[in-house]
Amino acid sequence: MRKISGNKLLVKALKEEGVDTLFGYPGACTIDISDELYKQDFTRVILPRQEVALVHEADAYARSTGKVGVCLVTSGPGATNLVTGLATAYYDSVPLVCFTGQVARHLIGNDAFQEVDIVGITRSITKYGVTVRDRKDLGRIVKEAFYIARTGRPGPVLIDLPKDVMAELGDAEYPSEVNIRGYKPNTIAHVGQLKRAIKMLNKAKRPLFLIGGGVNIANAREEFTELVRITNVPVVTTIMGRGAISTDHPLYIGNLGMHGAYACNMAVSECDILFSIGTRFNDRITGKLHSFAPKAKIIHIDIDTAAISKNVQVDVPIVADARDAITRMLEYVEPCNTEKWMNQIQEWKEEHPLTMREKPVMTPKHVIDTINRMFDEAIIVTDVGQHQMFVSQFAEITPKKKLLTSGGLGTMGYGLPGAIGAKLGNPDIPVISISGDGGMQMNIQELATAVLEELPIISCIFNNNNLGMVRQWQKLFYGKRYSMTCLHSGAACRGRCGEVECPPYTPDFIKLAESYGAKGIRITKKEEIEPAFQEAMASEKTPYILEFEIDPEDLVYPMIEPGGTLQDLIMDC
């Protein structure tokens, strides 16, 4: 029998899994794998500038292509830098397989150089994690890792590779089948339960679909749109569910939750059947639990048994893949009479429309409206904060426009690497990232990756010189005590804010872009928005930074006070 090293088998496994792009950062414990990767040409190896950003790139690559994102980092700090990205992917159910180097087996436990117990560290933020302790298990474990990452409720898997195991000669075969006795995801919907749910839906006077990211992950947008067309039931989504049905669909109301539209939160509060698919009922969605959907019977379809009745007690639980369940439902559903109910929702929409107060100066909405107008097809990636909420409120998401955002964990710094990952996976689709000036600086080093990979991404910065979302809470709930949120405060003004002149803002994003070999445009007026996008859209290889000067007083409305109920919205208009 021919024998090969673990390093060689790993590269063979990547080939058989169809890995066309790998995000890697080298180190002592993975240098042999790097060496094997040097000798192949089936996968493109991307070298980001920081492992923190590396995982986000693999994550956005996976979210935007539906493939498994693959990471390779070294032991110790290389591995610990994965933590935030793994948690980000875990909370948003993104399939990743992350390979971490590990010191040789005889050194494990010795506090060796660059040794950490990364499987232990990441236990609660990975779907599965394991150290390969025996060369003969390597092929099986890698095969299982890809299978676990992409099936059931997808998620990140971490495989820790001790250097000596990888050097050892062993079986050259990569298994073709998987059989894990403790892992048998259930994807097929129980028809009896589905019929029961449909019966309730047909009897309802005020039925409502509540759609989460599960419908997008299951790739069930078409089927779901058909379900809505037949039933006439209006739809609200979570931020992760946005795009499950085109945002311009007449039965789409908007997002619910902390910054959800008034009409959505009212609809949830008044509906009599809440038909939810692929959502976790996160606290940002439900507000105070006892007053969430108080008048409704709740139906919940989710692939994760543990997501059902975790936060909200449901009346009809259905464990299934969203696409399978919706497809089966299409056979049985009938039109519901929702005319009166839709009129009521329309009244709420008119009472408090979701918009921003019109101002003579440029607002975030002007920028997002321009994106909506100028792009027929796009992947929009956000960072985390106020701009993310503006995007979730105003960006049109249609079958040709996708939204990638760190919804569950809320990871600042996702925007720029996210755009890079999305563009690598979708070279023919325009990719726009939107970040605040805070989040942008968390992974600014990735400009180098974008420039060298010749990715014409358009990276927008909504620069309000502040950590705007926290500042918004301080303004509304903390007596305007702006502690730790001003990004140009420092030694010169500490303790004397308002008395002395503000220190100048740093960095100069335009110069910074130029120093990396990217292009930068600063936009201060409404009229400059469109020409800036026009120039950026024409770029073939060069990334663009578009820096928009935003007023820190532009707040995200409506808003539920933390710990409040969906019925107590703070409104601006």
Added chain:
Amino acid sequence: MNHNGMKKRWISLYVENQVGVLSKISGLFSGKSYNLDSLTVGTTEDPTVSRMTIATVSDDETFEQIKKQLNRLVEVIKVIDFTDVFVRMKEIMYVKVRRCSASDKTELFQIAETFKAKVIDYGRDSLLLEFVQTATKNDAVVKLMKEEFKSIEVVRGGSVGIESISFMER
């Protein structure tokens, strides 16, 4: 949070007999703030499989979540809820009593007889008792002996349980 039916409950788990599985199970309990009252583990007739007996104090909803979360773990092969199952369950407990007077010793032998415990070691002024009974009875013994004796040292093994045959066959 409501606390419907807050009580002690038992789960039996079949898990892969691999490095790190115990920490995944116990980490799940600590990470999600579930109560972990006791946990025992040992290999089964199949050396690749271990079996755990877990006791937790929780309400109905939390207990449902615990079972679901355990089921989600790749290394967990099967979760058995012992709530409505007839089971045989025992816990081993050692109690060492020091600074015994002669009358203390007499009393200890009486306790041993009453609770079907064994006196397994004997010193000048100390005794070592072994109890194999339900955890609840062991709780009672500990309470009693703490009241009666000046210096006791207790080691408990945690319960192990298995579904009974006779009730299932009936």
